[in-house]
Amino acid sequence: MAAYTFEQDATILGAASPERRVQLAARNLDIISPQTGSLALLEASASQVFPADELAGGSAFYYFGPTQKKQFLKTMMETNWDRRVFFAGEQASFTHGWIQGALDAALRCVGQVIDTAAKPV
Ligand SMILES: Cc1cc2nc3c(=O)[nH]c(=O)nc-3n(C[C@H](O)[C@H](O)[C@H](O)COP(=O)(O)OP(=O)(O)OC[C@H]3O[C@@H](n4cnc5c(N)ncnc54)[C@H](O)[C@@H]3O)c2cc1C
Structure with missing residues (x-):
């Protein structure tokens, strides 16, 4: 899995098209770990936006704030x-x-x- 995001990052990625979402994740992986060649090797992909998934019932689990x-x-x-x-x-x-x-x-x-x-x- 290339990206499992929460909060603001998830909102930004969730609003992007599926293609752009995956490109962004692969590009970020390339920055963090260039030797893996994530962008160059990317052949197929899938992404899931849970808040927009009717079967997941939206998205809810406990998320403590600071302290x-x-x-x-x-x-x-x-x-x-x-x-x-x-x-x-x-x-x-x-x-x-x-x-x-x-x-x-x-x-x-x-x-x-x-x-x-x-x-x-
Ligand atoms: C989108 C999403 C993705 C997730 N992905 C992962 C993952 O990849 N890996 C992972 O480990 N965890 C994941 N989680 C978290 C995981 O699903 C939860 O931590 C786990 O299911 C919580 O289990 P639980 O028994 O505490 O609560 P729940 O599974 O929410 O069970 C609570 C149950 O109580 C019932 N209920 C509520 N009110 C009442 C009532 N008044 N009377 C009777 N029954 C009631 C509900 O219908 C529900 O069936 C994800 C959660 C979400 C939302």
């Missing part, structure tokens, strides 16, 4: 209502925004449920 992870993450992972409510989901994990985060949060919740069962309130 927010430090500020909120610990609280987001804690149980609540006398340890009767557990918060899973990628947003409540260190690797938010990825499937790995969803799995990490699920495993943490299982551990919290087991701990709660072992030591009821």
Whole structure:
């Protein structure tokens, strides 16, 4: 994969035509790593703009702003209502925004449920 972009970069690339989008990605790769010859070797390409993809339902996953992870993450992972409510989901994990985060949060919740069962309130 040549480019996986977020925020402003994604908006700029998403607004470009599919051909120009790929050319821009290959040109940037050429600047970063000229020895790979990305532009010269480019034969076929595909690109995906998730916010414009109806089947993807737009685009949404957790994206902490500066300092927010430090500020909120610990609280987001804690149980609540006398340890009767557990918060899973990628947003409540260190690797938010990825499937790995969803799995990490699920495993943490299982551990919290087991701990709660072992030591009821
Ligand atoms: C466009 C896009 C591309 C991505 N690409 C990648 C990738 O390449 N690699 C990667 O690792 N991750 C990727 N991700 C992130 C990954 O998809 C998420 O991190 C992961 O799916 C989160 O899993 P989750 O279980 O936390 O939440 P979700 O998968 O969002 O599951 C939450 C579920 O809860 C349901 N729900 C919501 N409200 C209610 C309600 N009130 N009652 C009952 N059900 C409800 C929803 O319908 C949904 O099915 C991508 C995400 C997006 C949006």
